[in-house]
Amino acid sequence: MLPFLVGCVHLTEPRYSPSRDNIKAMKIYEDAKVKALAFNQSESFDLTCRALGAIKPADNLTVAQFITNAFNDEFKLANIYSEDGVKISAEITNIEVSSFSGFWAITILISGHNNKTLSIKHKHEFKTAYFGDVACNRTASALTNAIQGLINKAISHPDFSKLLDLS
Numbered sequence: 001m002l003p004f005l006v007g008c009v010h011l012t013e014p015r016y017s018p019s020r021d022n023i024k025a026m027k028i029y030e031d032a033k034v035k036a037l038a039f040n041q042s043e044s045f046d047l048t049c050r051a052l053g054a055i056k057p058a059d060n061l062t063v064a065q066f067i068t069n070a071f072n073d074e075f076k077l078a079n080i081y082s083e084d085g086v087k088i089s090a091e092i093t094n095i096e097v098s099s100f101s102g103f104w105a106i107t108i109l110i111s112g113h114n115n116k117t118l119s120i121k122h123k124h125e126f127k128t129a130y131f132g133d134v135a136c137n138r139t140a141s142a143l144t145n146a147i148q149g150l151i152n153k154a155i156s157h158p159d160f161s162k163l164l165d166l167s
Contacts, residue, residue: 014140015058016070018077019148025155026078032164033085036071039064039108045095049136055097055143064092067108070147074155086164087113094121099139102128104146110154112163120157122150 041064047055057066067090075081094107107121124146129135154160 014066014143016066016073016144016147018070018074019152022074022148022152022155023078025152026074026080029078029080029155029161029164029166032080032161032166033082034075034080034164035083035085035087036068036075037087037089039068039071039090039092041092045092045097047095047097049097049099049139050132052132052136055136055140057143063095066143067092067106067147067150071151071154074151088163093119097139099128099132099135102126102138102142104139104142106146106150108150108154110160110163112165114163114165116159116162118154118157118159118163120150120154122146122153124149 041062045063047063049055057063061069071088072081088110090108090110092106092108094105096105097103103123103125105121105123107119110118110120124142126138126142126145128138
C-alpha cells in the first residue's frame, strides 16, 4: 500500500503596487484629470494554474477589478486622478497565462468618453519552475508586473493623450 500525502497549496494572492516608471511616464499628463471606470471582461479566461487552482487577486477582486484599480492607483500617485476627470473604460479582450512557459499576455481595448479607442497588448515573461506549487506562486506573483507593463504600454502609446482630450 502506497502512502498518500494530502495537503493544500495556497497560491500567493497578488496585491497591486504602482510602478515608479509609470508614475514618471505620466508626468507628461500633468494637466490631465482622469478616472478609469470599471473595466469589462465579456468572457471568462482560464486562470487555473496547473491542477492547483485559479489565480485570483487579493481582496476577492476579479481580474477586471484588479486592473481597473491598478490604473486608478497609478493615476492617483501621478496626481492626475479625479472623480470629475475624463473617464476612460476598457474591455479585457484576452488573457493568457502559462505557468509552464512563464508568461502573462493581456489585451485590452481602452475607450475614451470621446469614442476614441486604443488597443493595448502586453506580454510579460517571468521565470517559472518545474514544481507546480513554486511555478503557480511565481505565476500569481507575476500578475502585478504584467499589469504594470500593460499600464506602461497604454500610457506610453502616442494616442493615449487623445483619450484624455490632450491632443
